[in-house]
Amino acid sequence: MEDKNLTDFLELPDRDILAKTRPFFAFTENLINNKFHHWHRILSSPSERRVKILDNYTNTEREMVMMASNNYLGLTTHPRVKEAARRALEKFGIGAGSVPLFGGTLDLHRELEQKLAAIKGCEDAIIFTSGYSANVGCVSALVRKDDVAINDRLNHASLIDGCRLSGGTLRAFRHNDMESLEKVLASCDREFQGKLIIVDGVFSMDGDISPLPEIKKLADKYGARIMIDEAHATGVIGENGRGTPEHFHMEGQIDVVAGTLSKALAGVGGFVASSRKVVNYLRFYARSYMFSTALPPAVTGGLIAALDVIQTEPELREKLWQNIDYMLGNLKKMGFDLGNARTAIIPIIVGDERILKLMSKEIHEAGIFVNSVYYPAVPKKLSRLRLSLMATHTREDLDDTLAVLEKAGKKHGLI
Numbered sequence: 529m530e531d532k533n534l535t536d537f538l539e540l541p542d543r544d545i546l547a548k549t550r551p552f553f554a555f556t557e558n559l560i561n562n563k564f565h566h567w568h569r570i571l572s573s574p575s576e577r578r579v580k581i582l583d584n585y586t587n588t589e590r591e592m593v594m595m596a597s598n599n600y601l602g603l604t605t606h607p608r609v610k611e612a613a614r615r616a617l618e619k620f621g622i623g624a625g626s627v628p629l630f631g632g633t634l635d636l637h638r639e640l641e642q643k644l645a646a647i648k649g650c651e652d653a654i655i656f657t658s659g660y661s662a663n664v665g666c667v668s669a670l671v672r673k674d675d676v677a678i679n680d681r682l683n684h685a686s687l688i689d690g691c692r693l694s695g696g697t698l699r700a701f702r703h704n705d706m707e708s709l710e711k712v713l714a715s716c717d718r719e720f721q722g723k724l725i726i727v728d729g730v731f732s733m734d735g736d737i738s739p740l741p742e743i744k745k746l747a748d749k750y751g752a753r754i755m756i757d758e759a760h761a762t763g764v765i766g767e768n769g770r771g772t773p774e775h776f777h778m779e780g781q782i783d784v785v786a787g788t789l790s791k792a793l794a795g796v797g798g799f800v801a802s803s804r805k806v807v808n809y810l811r812f813y814a815r816s817y818m819f820s821t822a823l824p825p826a827v828t829g830g831l832i833a834a835l836d837v838i839q840t841e842p843e844l845r846e847k848l849w850q851n852i853d854y855m856l857g858n859l860k861k862m863g864f865d866l867g868n869a870r871t872a873i874i875p876i877i878v879g880d881e882r883i884l885k886l887m888s889k890e891i892h893e894a895g896i897f898v899n900s901v902y903y904p905a906v907p908k909k910l911s912r913l914r915l916s917l918m919a920t921h922t923r924e925d926l927d928d929t930l931a932v933l934e935k936a937g938k939k940h941g942l943i
């Protein structure tokens with residue numbers, strides 16, 4: 529069957545509100561028929577170094593090397609984490625029963641908040657049911673009509689959505705470009721009441737790190753506050769895995785530290801750590817906190833144990849970094865374009881979307897589970913394969929992946 533683009537399926541305008549779903553359905557069906565559809569692969573095992581998937585093309589269960597999980601330290605199935613989750617389940621059942629303000633706050637939630645605050649070097653913390661809702665709730669509460677949110681262009685969608693909901697103004701600067709940030713700050717200087725610079729600590733599609741010391745200098749110069757999203761930094765960077773501020777020896781200097789509990793911490797949920805005043809304000813003004821039932825007890829119990837594990841078992845982080853160094857070193861040696869990747873997320877820039885489609889299919893068939901990322905998630909010319917490394921990957925997993933990537937890279941002229 530002929531491979532087509534989404535534009536090939538677009539129809540004339542239709543007054544039916546659901547009409548828009550038809551061309552998209554035809555587009556995804558075409559991908560499936562051509563065996564190019566590798567999203568929503570269904571796992572029948574935990575998200576670990578090797579997974580079992582139900583392959584919808586062959587209708588059979590098969591094993592793959594998992595290179596697409598954010599379970600960076602392997603804690604989803606860590607015995608201490610599972611045991612703590614089991615204990616919380618036994619004691620509290622499966623739900624918290626209410627929104628936090630109206631009876632849904634368990635002692636476990638406060639314990640988790642206090643532990644997160646301590647790890648992030650902040651006075652207090654507030655937890656949300658996802659990293660997405662933490663960012664949306666926090667940004668939309670802090671940025672008001674007369675304020676401006678100044679975002680790195682590659683910030684996560686949840687930060688942008690928070691800005692859109694806020695009623696304030698959204699401005700952006702070029703990725704990690706301090707000249708561009710200063711230009712935006714200077715142009716905003718008199719126009720707005722408050723200024724919030726927002727960056728990812730580690731960028732989710734590029735695996736590079738935000739230059740926090742330079743951002744702090746500019747924030748001080750222009751009287752702006754800083755918010756960082758530590759989704760991919762917590763548990764991964766910094767001497768003790770405390771994230772980007774620790775990596776730059778700047779703990780306690782960042783005004784608002786947000787993050788998710790779903791990646792290295794291996795559960796689900798999000799948090800914002802900050803001063804007591806900011807946290808207190810968010811408890812009443814962050815609508816995604818106010819109007820949403822609190823985290824399930826089992827997850828909360830597991831997360832408390834996960835925070836303990838990241839501090840008491842540094843060997844997990846050391847293993848993760850050995851794996852990162854090994855993969856970055858070998859992929860660079862092969863000649864792949866990895867952008868400025870420096871952490872557990874490794875992009876392999878392909879550029880041409882047709883080549884990326886073919887490579888994804890071949891890599892899937894060869895038993896390696898990686899994600900392919902297309903426009904609009906990344907700029908058109910920077911479509912890519914995206915790998916995530918885990919502490920639990922063995923040398924064999926990494927070598928199997930490298931061999932498949934090298935073969936595909938050579939075949940399609942990338943290296």
Ligand SMILES: Cc1ncc(COP(=O)(O)O)c(C=O)c1O
Binds near residue numbers: 659660757797
């Ligand atoms: C940088 C970043 N922030 C926030 C989120 C949202 O976190 P969650 O999946 O916990 O909602 C993600 C990804 O999922 C992310 O990559």
